[in-house]
Each structure stands twice: as C-alpha cells, then as structure tokens.
Amino acid sequence: MAIGFARFEFQLVLMWRMLDLAPGRVEDALKELGATRAQMREAHRRWVSMPYSKTAPKGIARYRMVLGPPGETGPRTFGDLDCTYSLWELPLWPDLRFEVLTAPDGSTWHHWLVRAEGSPTPKLNGLDDLTPWSCVISDLGERFENARHVEGDAPGHWGVEFSTEGHDYQARFVHGLLQLVQGPR
Incomplete structure (x- = not known):
C-alpha cells in the first residue's frame, strides 16, 4: 500500500539535504517528529523520483499536491522578470515559510525557507x-x-x-x- 506524501514527508525531504551539514540538529528534529532515518531516506527517494513520473504533477502543481493550497501568494518582480511567490507553513519551522517562486507558465524557479512576515528576527549579536x-x-x-x-x-x-x-x-x-x-x- 502506498503511503501519502504531505507536509510531514516534505519536512523530511528538506532535512535529508541538511543531514550532511547539521546531523545533530536533524537527529533532534527526527525525534521531535517521531520519524526515522529510513522514513527520511524514503521520503527523499520519492520526492526526487516525482519529476520523472509521467503522472505526477510538475512545477508549482507538485508543491500544491504535497502541501495543499499556499497560505499566501502574490506577484514579485526581479528586474524584468515577473514571477509569483507562494508560501506554506511547515510545523517544524513555525516562524518560517517555505517559499516557491514560479514563472508565468507555472514552472518553478526557486524554493527555500524564508522568515514569516511578522515573526521576530533572531538576535544575531555575534x-x-x-x-x-x-x-x-x-x-x-x-x-x-x-x-x-x-x-x-x-x-x-x-x-x-x-x-x-x-x-x-x-x-x-x-x-x-x-x-x-x-x-x-
């Protein structure tokens, strides 16, 4: 039986790439989520195989399928490039949002975690x-x-x-x- 792919698994996908640089922090987060390394590895495997599937949605539709409707969307311009930003909340990082920037045709240009509007910026004194x-x-x-x-x-x-x-x-x-x-x- 296939297991669904949603926010829980998506957080594991993000942590997979973090494992090499901050293994202790990832291990703590896995415990917090009640997840295993095997689940994280499987989530990553499934995520990276999606673009090669003939039936899986592409571009922004893939994120919408996994994360649901974004909490916020809007236009953004970089020089002459017009795009759309979409933001999703992820439980593991409540003060952040996962942002995807898309082209007018729905293809994705960039994605990353950004500070949520109104959340306090951390004090970085040193x-x-x-x-x-x-x-x-x-x-x-x-x-x-x-x-x-x-x-x-x-x-x-x-x-x-x-x-x-x-x-x-x-x-x-x-x-x-x-x-x-x-x-x-």
Missing part, C-alpha cells in the same frame, strides 16, 4: 548566535552589511560570505536555513 537552524539567509544579510551570496556545492545549498571582528567567514545554508558557519579564513 558568531555564537549563528547556530544550526537559527536564521535564514535574509536574517544574516540584514545583520552583516558586507554579506555576499555564493553558490552552494549541492542542490538546495547556498553560501553567504561575511566579515566580522576582522575575519572572514562562510555561512552554509540548505533550503535557506543556516546549517553551519566556517572560518575564520
């Missing part, structure tokens, strides 16, 4: 506050004016280089959520 899952990319960018985005080394990964206290660091994010800080360099 390096000790930059712990796994403590902030999203925009939080770090607001705190360190010299922050510079760099491409990640795997799907869903992203980096932000910044300087503080005379040293250079790189924060590594997965799906927009901080996993670790490397440095000083």
Whole structure:
C-alpha cells in the first residue's frame, strides 16, 4: 500500500539535504517528529523520483499536491522578470515559510525557507548566535552589511560570505536555513 506524501514527508525531504551539514540538529528534529532515518531516506527517494513520473504533477502543481493550497501568494518582480511567490507553513519551522517562486507558465524557479512576515528576527549579536537552524539567509544579510551570496556545492545549498571582528567567514545554508558557519579564513 502506498503511503501519502504531505507536509510531514516534505519536512523530511528538506532535512535529508541538511543531514550532511547539521546531523545533530536533524537527529533532534527526527525525534521531535517521531520519524526515522529510513522514513527520511524514503521520503527523499520519492520526492526526487516525482519529476520523472509521467503522472505526477510538475512545477508549482507538485508543491500544491504535497502541501495543499499556499497560505499566501502574490506577484514579485526581479528586474524584468515577473514571477509569483507562494508560501506554506511547515510545523517544524513555525516562524518560517517555505517559499516557491514560479514563472508565468507555472514552472518553478526557486524554493527555500524564508522568515514569516511578522515573526521576530533572531538576535544575531555575534558568531555564537549563528547556530544550526537559527536564521535564514535574509536574517544574516540584514545583520552583516558586507554579506555576499555564493553558490552552494549541492542542490538546495547556498553560501553567504561575511566579515566580522576582522575575519572572514562562510555561512552554509540548505533550503535557506543556516546549517553551519566556517572560518575564520
């Protein structure tokens, strides 16, 4: 019997990529969710196989199938590019939203976790506050004016280089959520 795929499994999919960089935090979250590594691995396997299925929905329809209707949608413009943002709540990260940016044809351009409107931005007074899952990319960018985005080394990964206290660091994010800080360099 096939098991459904919904928010619970989707959270496991997001954590699969986080496992390499923040294994302790992922293990804690698995316990919190009452899930196993085997369930996380299976959820990831199913998610990555969906785009190859002839019957599974594509683009934004895939997210809607799994997560239901978004809590919020609206237009967004980046330069000459018009797109639509869609936001979903995920129980594991109540102060964040999963955001998907889509083209006018419904294909997806980008997806990640972002701070929910009205949720408090974490106090990032120093390096000790930059712990796994403590902030999203925009939080770090607001705190360190010299922050510079760099491409990640795997799907869903992203980096932000910044300087503080005379040293250079790189924060590594997965799906927009901080996993670790490397440095000083």
